[in-house]
Amino acid sequence: MTKELWKGNEAIAESALRAGMEAYFGYPITPQTELLEYLAKKMPEMGRAFIQAESEVAAINMVYGAASGGARVMSSSSSPGMSLMQEGVSYIVGSEVPAVLVDIMRGGPGLGNIAPTQSDYFQLTKGGGHGDYRPIVLAPASVQEAVDLVYGSFDLAERYRHVVIVAADGNIGQMMEPVILPPPRQIEKRDRGWELNGAAGRERRIIVSIYLQPEVLHRHNEKIQAKQREMEKNEVRYQEYLLDDAEFAIVAFGTAARVAQSAVRWARAQGIRVGLFRPISLYPFPLARLGAIAKRVRAILVVEMSAGQMLEDVQLATNNIVPISFYGTMGGVVPFPDDLMPEIEKMIQATDCVRPRNYVGWVE
Secondary structure (H helix, E strand, O other): OOOOEEHHHHHHHHHHHHOOOOEEEEEEOOOOHHHHHHHHHHHHHHOOOEEEEEHHHHHHHHHHHHHHOOOOEEEEEHHHHHHHHHHHHHHHHHOOOOEEEEEEEOOOOOOOOOOOOOOOOOHHOOOOOOOOOOOEEEEEOHHHHHHHHHHHHHHHHHHOOOOEEEEEEEHHHEEEEOOOOOOOOOOOOOOOOOOOOOOOOOOOOOOOOEEEEOOHHHHHHHHHHHHHHHHHHOOOOOEEEEOOOOEEEEEOOOOHHHHHHHHHHHHHHHOOOEEEEEOOOEEOOOOOHHHHHHHHOOOEEEOOOOOOOHHHHHHHHHHOOEEEEEEEEOOOOOOHHHHHHHHHHHHHHHHOOOOOOOOOOOOO
């Protein structure tokens, strides 16, 4: 298969089309607007539904309606828009209909700016809307991985009748990289027993998320929690880099992980045994695997383009059995590998580690 040079946002849009997306509803917001613009041109040409809604609130409720009808449906936005969508996401999860969302994260709080950050972690992984739920959240570290995750997200959403969010930062949305696009899929229309498809001669179907009797809502929530336990069992994803013999570990996701991987290579060149653990599924978070790694390393450095949000899940996974330090950038500031070198040095100093013979200090 031939690699092609694609911009992240447009590659994500094309991947969704090839996955069989039948309807898209969204609102333009930087740095994801090219995604919407690409679909605005392509979907009408393909006879598929595209609507630029009047707001993100309207867009997510259009997603809710199309999903209730059984369509493969998606929306995309950036951080302030995702905040506006949270109530609708709660309704979709409560109604148990599948939907895919793409968040190209930018700086906040408030309107912030249009630069890349990772500060949506809390609102995405902890269930930013009301109620007891958590979406599946997948974090790509490259345009290729974004393409692959979006392509598979529709199947994942339908498998669990749940919301799947692909969370990338503005770097991945705006950068251009060579990718291999997946093959187009023809999705068979079928009656899955729950969608509102207008078919006659069957029992009436109703999709709701309101259960006025507490005991009934309790049972409904128990059903959702059981489904999420299945996600936690089956959908954990991560990548390890040079961790087999590592004395120290860096934990990072998305663009921050790409930066950290370069820092790991630099450290290895000086004989420092550092490795990288990259969560791909931010929910379900790879708690067990990271906990096992924590038992055999001397310290962990968490790197994020935020004030420290994934940090809490790392602490939970490791039960703080090893020293955990943190390095974060905010407001759209992207770290460089040489920014991480002093942090690796501090991590080593904190453990009183004996340096290898070829250690010469962090000088490039």
